[in-house]
Amino acid sequence: MAVWQETYQQARLEEQLADGSVRCHLSPRNCVIKEGQFGFCGVRGNRDGHLVTYSYGKGVHATEERIETEAVFHFEPGARILSLGNIGCMLNCTYCQNWKTSQARFVEDHDVHSYTPEGIIETALRHGIRVLSWTYNDPVVWHEFVRDTARLAKEAGLINLFKSAFYITIEAVDELLPYIDIFSISLKSLDEKYYPKVTAGEMQPVLDATKHVYNAGKHVEVSTLMITDLSDDEDTARKITDWVLRELDATVPMHFVRFHPDYRLRNTIRTPIPRLLRAQAIAREMGVEHVYVGNVNDPEVAKSCCAGCGATLVTRFGLNARNVGLDERGHCAACGRDAHFKLRGALGTDQLTVPALPAADFKLHDLDWHGDIALMHIEARNPTAQPASLYYRRRDGNGANDPWQVLTLTPGESYRFALAKASPGEIGPELAIDRALETNLHEVYDRAHFPTVTIDEGVADNDVTPLPHYEGKQNSVENLHRFISGAA
Template sequence: MARKQWQQTGYPARLWSPLADNAIRCELCPRSCKIIPGRTGTCRMRRNENGSLVSLNYGKSVPMTQESIETEAVYHYAPGEKILSLGNIGCMLHCDFCQNWTTSQARYVQDDNVMYYSPEDVVNYALKHNIRVLSWTYNDPVVWHEFVMETAKLGRERGLKNLYKSAFYISEKGIDELLGVMDIFSISLKSMQDSFYRKHTGGRLAPILDGIKQVYDARKGGSGPHLEISNLCVTGRNDSLTESRRVSDWMLNHLDDEIPLHYVRFHPDYRYTDVERTSIPFLEQARVNALADGMRYVYLGNVYGTDSANSYCPDCQTQWVKRNGLVAHSFLKDGGCPNCGKRSPIVLPWGDKNPLSEGIRIPADLSCSTHMFRGAIQACHIEQDEGATLYYQFISSDGQPVGEVGMNGCARFMLSKSDDRAAGIRLYHPEKSDIRLFEVYDRAHFPVMSAEQTQGTSEDVPITFHPLQGR
């Protein structure tokens, strides 16, 4: 099979050691692949070139996208904060239910979905658009290690925070390096069953648990990174109350009761599409059980219109943060409960003030297009020309305005419903501008097909999977 354009060039990799006959040992993930010259490791993103290991995805990415920090299952750090989401191509796992398989599984990555960035490009873009958090996310940043490390270091030097959203199949050495540049870890613990990992992801459970404990231990003394855990509840595989309880029990025994836990709703995808989305009543009960067992902060993810996404004071039950979808509004006062004064564990690096509305007016000379949300799809990505500014207004099912007018000048950004009345969105833009809209099926889902292509498809399965033949 001929190499694609993105596979042509490599960048010197970190974390490897030489072996006999020009072979190398990759030390980035727990597999410790032995790679002979001309071949790649299991991830297909790290290649042996004449006895040296190179990364095939350095600076190669899906388009940078402005989102909110809630997208990454982070509820206790700067609620409502804008982030710049960055997603590589490739992954160190091979989950048969992956929602980003078109870009995470190397053999399905198409050249037209790959952008090319330098660390300076990323940091300068964030600063230009007043974004204070770089989020390493989507497929999984582990196999993007070299680019992540260099860009995160530069970002920190320029005053930015770094967020690492990962399934965390990474070596102890890799984590040690990350701890030097990351401010926030949001780790997906998919199951407490090793058999689940081996059968459905190609990985193992033990290294992930060890990695979570390594990050947690780095927090001792109060100077380490922020940590939150999420558990994707996959229909028919780990969506039982016994399974969900194993996650909370492990956290209570090995972490502590203040680390936030997110039970996340699954949508069918990739090779696992003959099921429905996760039952919401099950997720609600899993949350109730975890709280009853001693967890203090348990949330639901990918569920709209539920109080279980809000943050409450565990002492007096006063609402601290209201969340609707991926939009958050904080009521904290000087970092504490506005009612009883209890100190909140929610980190507020820039204070606890919500951004003020600017009273935006839509210019009169713009064209208008409308998109209506479908089924459980509650968000979208918008792409526009670099340097352009798009205005938007959510609308009800009968076309009435819902909420305030917004505007955004990023080349790609997410819009999410924040009001149960919202059924669609109006976009205002110059007549000849190139506007593309993508349906986002779940948070951390990076869609590669426009709404024009997906409108006639399932509301639960974004793209039909067709296997390729050969290696």
């Protein structure tokens, strides 16, 4: 048994059964758990006839990112967020992009950190971050900790974002609704056979929960990870769009997201870009006002335009967004049409910049973006009794580097943040790290991917570079149906 499994506390949404078992009402799986056993997710169980959570306050390293990481494009573009991932999951997707943390049996103690609600809020406020993002593996199974922290965060004036596959009961959603402002929902497919076959879950509860938060007036965006030859076909794009239009509305932003081979689905390649573009075109033709392609570094597929006059509203490259055409109400500045953006202002200012490095003893690193690697996580720990700083800037191919930005860590603090390529000409970041700091650098393959392997340890074997010139299988739709029906 891992160390993180040695402590636990009472969980919510418990039903005690006559034989000493407990039924969990957090996800629609409704596990019935016998004494001493775990539920499907591996982080809830039965101890002494009570439903307990083993993961309260236990998560992967909190990470500063941008709100675009979470497929949220219409809520304060470019806002800095504090991403909070935990361990375990109520699903087991064949292609999981975060399987080392979502599947409890693979979680290693050194990847598990301890947090308190107060500590998270203090970290966010100290670093000028105003959005907490509950994300990565899946926040559903961190229910009690999410709820406690989100409630305090709301009292402190912070925004809460919930990024999830949303296989959750309505009862549990109702416990979150008072505190969560934004729901970014991953809808895998509109084929109900797909869910049990590929995710080990069911589709209808996901649809019901999504409608429930939409009807409650929450900010909702819908994303679909388009799996090569499984769910990157036109029929999937059409059915998901049709559902969004019928049950939500045409102003809900949609995202078709590129997949990379991972976990138990490695004998394939990244989603061919033409299929993502086709899905985007289909959703637009059917009437959705804002449709984006994710995990493709092309400003054309991720920019926001006015659905009325066509003016460019927000430009994006990677995870960097710039408001170029919205007025303060989130309307098109050119024609006044409502573009359905929620702008709160000052949701996270950039780190301080300095004109030059101070005279100090630094470790210097030049890192190059390469292949599909255009994003990295930088983790730093200050083991000393003094504040210590880390400086970074973007290197431009023409020598016109950005100003240095500075991050200062308090004594004993550990901090992790994401740095993404911000323009086609950028060649990589330059880091100057106080020698007192201990650092780990992690290459990130796609957004919302939490790497556990550092650059020093090598690139994870799940980070597969795509094969060139792959046209895809000719009969992808037939393959899909054969796979789902069990014939493949």
